[in-house]
Amino acid sequence: MSGKLLRVGTAYIPVTNVEQSSEWYINKLGAGLSYKDEDKAILNLANQSFFLVKSDENQTLNFIDVHGKERFSMTFEVNGVESLEALYKDLIANGVRVGEFENREHAGRNFVFNDLNGNKFDVWSELSPQFKEKYLEGK
The missing domain is CATH 3.10.180.10 (2,3-Dihydroxybiphenyl 1,2-Dioxygenase, domain 1)
Incomplete structure (x- = not known):
């Protein structure tokens, strides 16, 4: 290729x-x-x-995993746990439906939120190293 x-x-x-x-x-x-x-x-x-x-109604990005749990198809990233907690508070203050903080056995923490149509999105407290290097370091 x-x-x-x-x-x-x-x-x-x-x-x-x-x-x-x-x-x-x-x-x-x-x-x-x-x-x-x-x-x-x-x-x-x-x-x-x-x-x-x-x-049409009831169309979402979500899917059901092998264990029968509804999952999100997209994860957003923020720069650190403090940013994650600040976003969480902002979303709640804006009336967005959010889940609890999660520890998924990897670096950082996560939570899930839903849009108006029930599309689930994940937020992770860790930026990818490539994104950090390209867009944040040295600025």
């Missing part, structure tokens, strides 16, 4: 109401709006482009 995948450019998130969902992501998570029509919105969040796509 002569080429290689360099990054994830866009993630697609199913939503039932594009207007309400785009406002939720903007107001609750600080996303920036690039484009919106009745069927989709393009948001910028966490150095990523997200398409909110109008979908």
Whole structure:
């Protein structure tokens, strides 16, 4: 293979109401709006482009694992436990449904939150070393 995948450019998130969902992501998570029509919105969040796509009811990114537990399909990263705890408090203050802090037997801590449509997202207290090196160190 002569080429290689360099990054994830866009993630697609199913939503039932594009207007309400785009406002939720903007107001609750600080996303920036690039484009919106009745069927989709393009948001910028966490150095990523997200398409909110109008979908039927009960469509989510979530999946059921082999043990019957509903899982998230995406993890966001913050820079340390203090940042994780601050985000947790901000989300609660903004009325976002969040889970408990978790220790998953690896470095750092996590929690899960849900958007308006029940899409689950994970947040981890540790930034990937490549991201730290490229975007944070030396600045």
